[in-house]
Amino acid sequence: MTLRSEAGDDHLVDQIIADYSVADIESAVRAVLDFARKLTATPGRMQPEDVEGLRREGWDDRAIHDVVQVTAYFNYINRVADGLGVDLEPEMPPGEHST
Numbered sequence: 001m002t003l004r005s006e007a008g009d010d011h012l013v014d015q016i017i018a019d020y021s022v023a024d025i026e027s028a029v030r031a032v033l034d035f036a037r038k039l040t041a042t043p044g045r046m047q048p049e050d051v052e053g054l055r056r057e058g059w060d061d062r063a064i065h066d067v068v069q070v071t072a073y074f075n076y077i078n079r080v081a082d083g084l085g086v087d088l089e090p091e092m093p094p095g096e097h098s099t
Helices: 003-007 010-022 027-041 048-056 061-084
Strands: none
Touching: 003 010, 010 027, 027 048, 027 061, 048 061
């Protein structure tokens, strides 16, 4: 399963890959992506207001929990792979693959 196969809109997927913050996506989806980006880049700056912002966008506690778990897992596994020098899978393009 890929974003491209799930979205069914190559143009939208290209927008999201280029810069999700200006892509034509729903505000609730943008809020989740902003949350995940902040959790990834500056985890020490997370505040209760970040969770409240997701709730205001309609996300329930289960969905918020899932976002935190998935974001944390991908950050963890990317750091393990980077730390061990694991090569990218052949279908993954080179470049910025982790943060």
